[in-house]
Amino acid sequence: MTPPSFALWSDAPEPSLLASRDLQTRELLFPAVPPDSPLASRHETVAIASVGAVYSFTVIHPAPKSGEAPYALCYVDFPGPVRLFGRLQGAARPAIGEPVAVRRDERFGYVFESVRR
């Protein structure tokens, strides 16, 4: 991934992923509009809630020769509302409706993590 020219996360004590809210339509855009974007003045930056629910998912099975283990990819719906795509860590397989939290990840910027009890 090319290093983004904008912040994915807030710098609050408990950081949140950031989105942009369209000042006219109130729709949320993720990732946030970069500050140098011509569209920046039409948006405000807002924090995304830390927990959402899996809308759909797949488990990718890489080619055997890659040696890579299967991994889950999800669409997750967060309050806002806003839907994010990303990787799920720490669970064998997700389920639709399952609550997941978002956390920082050095490789992907963010990942989802099951908060299933």
Add this chain to the structure above:
Amino acid sequence: MQDIYITGGAMTRFTRHPGVKAPELAQQAILRALDDAGVAKGEVRAIYCANVLGGMILGQLAVRDLGFDGIPVYNVENACASGATAVHLARHALLAQQYDTVLVFGIEQLTALGGGTIPLQRNDHKTDLYATAGMVLPAVYAMRGTRFLHERDAAPADLAAVAVKNRFHGSLNEFAQQRSETTVEEVLASRMIAEPLTLLQCCPSQVDGAAAVVLSRRRGGHGRPVRVLSSAVVSGKRERAHDDILDAEITARAARQAYERAGVAPSEVDVVELHDAFTIAELLYYEALGLAAPGEAVPLLRSGATRLGGRVPVNPSGGLLAKGHPLGATGVAQMVELLWQLQGRAGARQVEGARIGLAQCTGGGIAGVDHAASSVHLLEVAA
């Protein structure tokens, strides 16, 4: 409105063409299409080339040695909808009376890329972020498949049945890459790619091919005249937070435009070539194209209506799943198949008595939209 005709068409077999350069591959289709249309090169007044990953000015490269004498060549890229978009633009020029007769061809050499999924267009923050996390087209369709199985009265075997049907059709088509039939058990037992989609539910990624059609304001060619009743190309709207990923909105919108402009109802369509890049796609497009009511895709498939011999055969060519999907060539090859079907030239896979045909393809590869482009064409053969 002025009638526009497809007066001839041809395609190469979709398969691996090792060692064949783009001009030779494209020329195989171009020369046969011109012959099929019965037009001399001097009658062609413009050329449209559809290609996605072959590099700049591929159209001029392909026709440089064919003696077209410097006529305009337009290179068209709209991802997997490139071929259909080229036909759409060619029709515009004919309707505007800019030209009388034009050539449209599509070509792609995916084997040159070495395999794997088609890369996304990453010159965008969102797409780059999502692609880094693992977004690829099989994953996008697989998530639709997961949701489909969650919401609908459907099982993985229903997804597999799409591949079984289209592989049967492909077994009858000498131009298809996959010529062998398969079974639901084989499809489900093939290697898992992106749950719930197994390998045989994904169109082959190692394929080359070219297809060409001649469009004209005048009737011509060898068979009964085939008219382009309508042609729609639309772009994807930005995804919203609560979008239903089972609602192929962009394709439904293109289909509504095409039906309305043609004055044709979905029930009048006799044969369909649609964009079955993955099995789940064909089921979603049954509903988006109005072939099935919302929620009725699986019952339609199970009824046999979309199989050869059924009420409205879908992908008699084998579709992308069996015929193969060389991106830029796909939309043009769909037109070629419909031309042959409507003129009664489709051999063992002939849909008897077909009068109206529909072609649909979609182009994707960026995050944040359902698809980037979708195109629907309706063709009719003269009685």
